Amino acid sequence: MEDTIVEVRNLKVWFPMKTGLFSKFYVHAVDGVSFAIQEGEIFSVVGESGSGKTTLGKAILGLVKPIKGQIYYRKQDIWSIPRNRVKILRRNMQMIFQDPFGSLNPKMNVFDTIVEPLRVHKLVSSQAEAQERVYQMLEQVGLSPPKDYAEKYPHELSGGQRQRVAIAAALILNPEFIVADEPTSMLDVSIGSQILNLMMDLKDKYNITYLFITHDLSLARMISNRIAVMYCGKIMEIGPASEVILNAQSPYTIALTAAVPRINSENRELPILLKSGLPNMASPPPGCRLHPRCPLARDVCRQKEPELIEVRKGHYVACHAVTEGWSFEPLYTQIKHRHRKSR
Amino acid sequence: MSFMTLLKVSNLKVVYYTRKGIVKAVNDLNFEIKSSEVFGLAGESGCGKSTVALSILRILPPNARVLDGSIFFQGRNLLDVPEDEMRHIRWNKISLVFQGAMNAFNPVQTVGNQIIEAIMLHKKDIDKREAWHIAENLFTKVKLDPSFLRRYPHEFSGGMKQRAMIAMALACNPNLIIADEPTTGLDVIVQAEILRLLKDLKNEYDLSILIISHDIPMLATLCDRLAIMYAGELVEYADVRTLCTKPLHPYTRGLLRTLPTLDGDWQFTGEILKGEPPSLIDPPPGCTFHPRCPISKELCKRKKPLLTEIEPEHYVACHSVIE
Numbered sequence: 242m243e244d245t246i247v248e249v250r251n252l253k254v255w256f257p258m259k260t261g262l263f264s265k266f267y268v269h270a271v272d273g274v275s276f277a278i279q280e281g282e283i284f285s286v287v288g289e290s291g292s293g294k295t296t297l298g299k300a301i302l303g304l305v306k307p308i309k310g311q312i313y314y315r316k317q318d319i320w321s322i323p324r325n326r327v328k329i330l331r332r333n334m335q336m337i338f339q340d341p342f343g344s345l346n347p348k349m350n351v352f353d354t355i356v357e358p359l360r361v362h363k364l365v366s367s368q369a370e371a372q373e374r375v376y377q378m379l380e381q382v383g384l385s386p387p388k389d390y391a392e393k394y395p396h397e398l399s400g401g402q403r404q405r406v407a408i409a410a411a412l413i414l415n416p417e418f419i420v421a422d423e424p425t426s427m428l429d430v431s432i433g434s435q436i437l438n439l440m441m442d443l444k445d446k447y448n449i450t451y452l453f454i455t456h457d458l459s460l461a462r463m464i465s466n467r468i469a470v471m472y473c474g475k476i477m478e479i480g481p482a483s484e485v486i487l488n489a490q491s492p493y494t495i496a497l498t499a500a501v502p503r504i505n506s507e508n509r510e511l512p513i514l515l516k517s518g519l520p521n522m523a524s525p526p527p528g529c530r531l532h533p534r535c536p537l538a539r540d541v542c543r544q545k546e547p548e549l550i551e552v553r554k555g556h557y558v559a560c561h562a563v564t565e566g567w568s569f570e571p572l573y574t575q576i577k578h579r580h581r582k583s584r
Numbered sequence: 585m586s587f588m589t590l591l592k593v594s595n596l597k598v599v600y601y602t603r604k605g606i607v608k609a610v611n612d613l614n615f616e617i618k619s620s621e622v623f624g625l626a627g628e629s630g631c632g633k634s635t636v637a638l639s640i641l642r643i644l645p646p647n648a649r650v651l652d653g654s655i656f657f658q659g660r661n662l663l664d665v666p667e668d669e670m671r672h673i674r675w676n677k678i679s680l681v682f683q684g685a686m687n688a689f690n691p692v693q694t695v696g697n698q699i700i701e702a703i704m705l706h707k708k709d710i711d712k713r714e715a716w717h718i719a720e721n722l723f724t725k726v727k728l729d730p731s732f733l734r735r736y737p738h739e740f741s742g743g744m745k746q747r748a749m750i751a752m753a754l755a756c757n758p759n760l761i762i763a764d765e766p767t768t769g770l771d772v773i774v775q776a777e778i779l780r781l782l783k784d785l786k787n788e789y790d791l792s793i794l795i796i797s798h799d800i801p802m803l804a805t806l807c808d809r810l811a812i813m814y815a816g817e818l819v820e821y822a823d824v825r826t827l828c829t830k831p832l833h834p835y836t837r838g839l840l841r842t843l844p845t846l847d848g849d850w851q852f853t854g855e856i857l858k859g860e861p862p863s864l865i866d867p868p869p870g871c872t873f874h875p876r877c878p879i880s881k882e883l884c885k886r887k888k889p890l891l892t893e894i895e896p897e898h899y900v901a902c903h904s905v906i907e
């Protein structure tokens with residue numbers, strides 16, 4: 242059995258919002274999420290914008306404080322680690338952000354950006370050693386020859402090159418776990434695939450475990466071992482990547498995968514199985530979060546929150562319709578109506 | 585479907601004068617859009633695809649110049665039309681759905697006011713009440729509640745703003761809508777709704793649509809024909825099925841193979857297209873794609889390949905394919 246590197250138990254992250262002088266409410270960004278990531282795995286969290294996936298990633302790194310629940314890193318609760326060991330923890334967990342234009346300091350050149358973590362953690366003693374480490378890292382991320390890039394500032398680099406610098410800065414401390422939040426979504430297809438390729442190479446070389454956050458289901462399917470589908474701060478479905486995508490069980494995952502444009506599909510009509518629109522996250526719907534949008538919803542969905550139940554080995558779904566074995570017909574009737582109309 | 589040509593772009597050449605040098609954004613571009621057709625223009629950022637849209641509407645920034653070429657629309661060259669007539673053509677004949685609809689609306693005015701302002705500017709004989717009535721009808725057409733006309737842009741979600749933008753583009757019954765990245769930044773289900781809306785409106789109003797995007801799978805579900813642009817030039821164009829199933833240009837082939845797919849059982853294969861797009865200030869001689877091309881030859885470094893009809897209605901600009 243592989244080792245668990247990160248475990249999340251019943252995690253809740255709520256953000257307070259002030260609406261008036263005395264009124265205050267909470268946005269339930271992450272609302273009771275549990276899962277474990279195994280060493281060497283690529284674990285993807287997919288979901289629409291506002292589903293809480295970025296907050297989840299930040300919470301795992303300890304960048305936002307959860308209101309409830311625990312995050313364990315190698316069996317240690319990250320919020321009860323003694324202060325003097327927090328730095329070691331930070332060294333092992335790093336993050337790569339979505340926006341290579343905003344995540345780099347515009348006033349720091351490439352060398353300073355990458356050497357900064359080494360200095361903070363006091364891992365280099367001399368300038369010569371620092372230079373050697375940084376140059377080596379630049380080579381690793383495909384920015385070679387390193388001396389051509391070391392003195393450059395972010396505005397002199399292309400989007401792909403900036404993302405390479407961000408990866409170098411994340412990897413310089415030799416982390417074993419990286420949260421990558423949409424690292425390619427702002428890049429062009431060909432550049433994005435180069436960055437992914439680099440991340441996969443480095444994963445093999447340094448034995449890195451990734452938590453990959455993305456809205457792109459095709460991408461998640463292609464690179465990850467397991468996928469968790471998030472909606473409104475909850476995990477709706479979790480399991481092996483191709484299981485979740487090709488054998489989706491939850492109405493939400495089914496609707497998401499149906500709406501993805503495909504290049505080689507004969508049928509160019511994209512079925513819209515669920516209405517769009519996220520509920521108000523300050524007062525999420527009771528019961529199943531999806532019920533206001535779900536054509537399968539019955540009374541129990543409005544009252545009782547579905548638990549994640551294993552439907553196949555390692556494949557869990559939180560949906561009353563799946564566990565109770567209801568007919569999924571209502572989900573597809575919308576398309577039939579449409580086909581009749583178009584004829 | 586009739587096969588009349590609605591818009592014909594010939595030898596279009598557009599440059600930007602910048603402090604760093606002359607950016608050759610669009611270089612010798614040729615294509616035509618037939619009436620009632622959805623034509624897709626795909627390319628990576630900085631390949632000049634938005635410049636094409638701006639040139640058609642003649643709303644290029646001041647540092648840009650059209651050096652050569654013609655854009656014929658309904659028998660007239662848009663590049664020669666006097667400015668006040670051009671103002672009439674914009675919105676009444678050709679309208680634009682902007683990139684990033686999120687920020688296209690003025691935040692301190694209701695959406696309704698902004699739409700009737702556009703209507704009243706372009707239809708002189710209409711008063712405010714009639715304009716409001718038109719706006720209500722348009723909102724119903726794009727499946728938005730007409731009461732939302734009285735709301736402010738921040739009360740709209742991304743998909744709703746995009747619908748409102750489309751309503752505005754339809755306001756003066758144009759023949760051609762240019763949609764620049766109409767679904768970028770939207771979630772998949774919202775994107776599917778917007779694509780369906782565009783398709784329905786196209787059939788209902790017998791519109792032609794020029795849709796510009798970097799997202800090839802999205803274009804593949806909407807377009808009739810698709811053109812691939814690279815470094816200011818068209819490298820390939822054909823009907824969507826041919827282009828997606830039998831791409832011939834090495835750039836198109838690389839792009840399509842790099843795209844992750846949802847179905848199928850293949851795994852991550854790694855990068856296929858190496859390098860980055862060239863600077864348009866100093867583009868490489870010969871074929872602009874040759875520094876990244878896996879099959880480039882000596883000839884490619886010297887001579888620019890011409891867009892050639894390889895099979896009926898399938899155009900490719902590549903020496904290896906042409907030979």
